[in-house]
Amino acid sequence: MKYLEEYRDPTLARRLLAELAAVATRPWHLMEVCGGQTHTLVRQGIDELLPAGIRMIHGPGCPVCVTPVGVIDRALELAARPGLVFTSFGDMLRVPGTSTSLLRIKASGGDVRVVYSPADAVRMAAAEPDRQVVFLAVGFETTAPANAAAVLLAESLGLANFSMLVSHVLVPPAITAILEDPECLIDGFLAAGHVCAVMGYTEYEPLAARYRVPLVVTGFEPLDLLEGILMAVRQLESGRHEVENQYARAVRRDGNKAAQDTIRRVFRVADKDWRGIGTIPDSGLVLAPEYERFDAWKRFPAGPRPPEPASECVAGQILTGLKVPTGCPAYGTRCTPRHPLGAPMVSSEGTCAAFHSAGRIAPPLMTSTEGPLS
Amino acid sequence: MCLAIPGRLESVEPADPFPVGTADFGGVRKQVCLAFVPEAAVGDYVLVHVGFAIGVIDEQEALRTLTVLRAMGDVIETELAGGPS
Numbered sequence: 001m002k003y004l005e006e007y008r009d010p011t012l013a014r015r016l017l018a019e020l021a022a023v024a025t026r027p028w029h030l031m032e033v034c035g036g037q038t039h040t041l042v043r044q045g046i047d048e049l050l051p052a053g054i055r056m057i058h059g060p061g062c063p064v065c066v067t068p069v070g071v072i073d074r075a076l077e078l079a080a081r082p083g084l085v086f087t088s089f090g091d092m093l094r095v096p097g098t099s100t101s102l103l104r105i106k107a108s109g110g111d112v113r114v115v116y117s118p119a120d121a122v123r124m125a126a127a128e129p130d131r132q133v134v135f136l137a138v139g140f141e142t143t144a145p146a147n148a149a150a151v152l153l154a155e156s157l158g159l160a161n162f163s164m165l166v167s168h169v170l171v172p173p174a175i176t177a178i179l180e181d182p183e184c185l186i187d188g189f190l191a192a193g194h195v196c197a198v199m200g201y202t203e204y205e206p207l208a209a210r211y212r213v214p215l216v217v218t219g220f221e222p223l224d225l226l227e228g229i230l231m232a233v234r235q236l237e238s239g240r241h242e243v244e245n246q247y248a249r250a251v252r253r254d255g256n257k258a259a260q261d262t263i264r265r266v267f268r269v270a271d272k273d274w275r276g277i278g279t280i281p282d283s284g285l286v287l288a289p290e291y292e293r294f295d296a297w298k299r300f301p302a303g304p305r306p307p308e309p310a311s312e313c314v315a316g317q318i319l320t321g322l323k324v325p326t327g328c329p330a331y332g333t334r335c336t337p338r339h340p341l342g343a344p345m346v347s348s349e350g351t352c353a354a355f356h357s358a359g360r361i362a363p364p365l366m367t368s369t370e371g372p373l374s
Numbered sequence: 375m376c377l378a379i380p381g382r383l384e385s386v387e388p389a390d391p392f393p394v395g396t397a398d399f400g401g402v403r404k405q406v407c408l409a410f411v412p413e414a415a416v417g418d419y420v421l422v423h424v425g426f427a428i429g430v431i432d433e434q435e436a437l438r439t440l441t442v443l444r445a446m447g448d449v450i451e452t453e454l455a456g457g458p459s
Contacts, residue, residue: 001379001380001399001400002380002382002400002419003380003419003431003436004379004380006436006440007439007440012443012444015443015446016443016446019446034376035375035376036375036376036377061376062375063375064375089375089424091375116424116425117407117424117425117426118424118425119407119425119426120425138375139375139376140375140376142375142376142378142423142428143375143376143423143424145409145410145426145428146407146423146424146425146426146428149392149407149409149410149426152391153391153392156390156391192376194376194377194378194421194423194428195376197378197421197428197429198428198429220377223443227439227443246439248432248435248438248439249431249432249433249435249436249439250378250421250429250431250432251429256410256411256428256429258409258410258411258412259410259428262409262410347375349375
């Protein structure tokens with residue numbers, strides 16, 4: 001497809017790797033924020049082809065992974081209600097809540113439907129006016145305009161049976177939280193291209209200046225990622241810390257104003273809990289007061305919440321780049337994509353699932369130089 | 375989840391509350407909401423996420439990125455081949 005295949009050319013990729021090897025003189029740690037970028041880096045093995053010392057740290061940009069258990073449990077409780085239609089993007093279905101998942105509720109008779117677009121959920125509500133339709137609205141800034149527009153669509157249709165369970169997160173406050181961590185090792189960031197297609201990148205300019213880190217707005221194809229890495233390393237090698245735009249074919253500095261206006265009309269910024277990380281101030285979106293009638297949190301009174309059981313999942317350290325999946329004792333044994341202990345093993349964009357599907361194995365606990373036949 | 379795919383806009387229709395269009399994704403056609411790209415015209419490539427166009431691909435920038443990459447590659451090839459520096 002046009003604008004995708006050209007950016008997968010292996011000859012140009014090799015040349016970019018050669019240029020990177022020529023430019024890099026010392027080790028650098030770069031974080032790609034977006035789970036879609038993690039998926040491409042790991043699936044294509046790009047992170048393992050980089051020159052020695054250039055290490056990619058995989059960031060928290062997977063909405064499936066950072067949605068709190070409390071939200072999943074609320075979704076599960078609603079999905080199990082007789083007569084209610086619960087709609088969600090497909091990758092939320094296997095996320096484990098405290099005791100079950102949407103997929104298991106669907107298997108036991110709950111009306112859980114996968115939608116491609118939030119507008120599809122609104123159309124279902126219009127087609128079935130005697131049933132309550134709830135949409136699980138998760139995502140980063142990329143998805144926020146679509147979810148906001150779905151609320152406006154429901155309003156224009158006068159629907160009283162559509163509501164949203166909103167759990168929206170924002171990238172810049174998460175980057176700030178990562179940079180504020182005293183254990184932070186990250187020298188530079190690849191900012192998520194599609195988040196910036198919506199929001200632009202002016203929000204990142206004060207971060208680059210304050211924390212003296214390069215931030216390169218980067219696309220999703222292999223050549224985009226390699227060029228973004230090269231641009232960040234060039235900045236680091238020359239002592240610069242600026243916001244640069246590798247993904248200029250899709251991202252303008254000011255982003256998409258119409259999309260931003262729609263987000264601002266329907267949502268307001270609020271503190272947000274991130275699964276595995278904790279609460280980050282002003283890092284989420286909730287429905288604005290004028291649209292609270294579409295808020296599933298308010299429409300359906302909450303039952304008591306079961307306590308969250310202890311888990312050996314180290315998702316928080318994975319999401320902030322302090323641990324790699326292959327360093328987790330449960331990885332690939334007690335925790336697999338079929339039986340995930342935590343969210344990063346669920347979505348293909350989760351770091352653990354990306355590692356697992358690429359066949360990355362944990363290093364042996366003890367190494368022996370002697371093989372059985374030697 | 376932040377996946378967005380470029381598709382070629384084949385038709386644009388006014389609709390309430392948002393304009394819609396049909397986009398072609400390498401042979402697969404889908405309806406796309408154009409609420410956020412009022413400037414998009416037939417023939418443009420729109421970047422589509424969960425059924426909504428979030429931007430129009432800038433063809434000049436797309437070409438420029440590839441030109442830069444190809445030119446940089448040529449310089450390296452010349453160097454690797456021991457050619458003039």
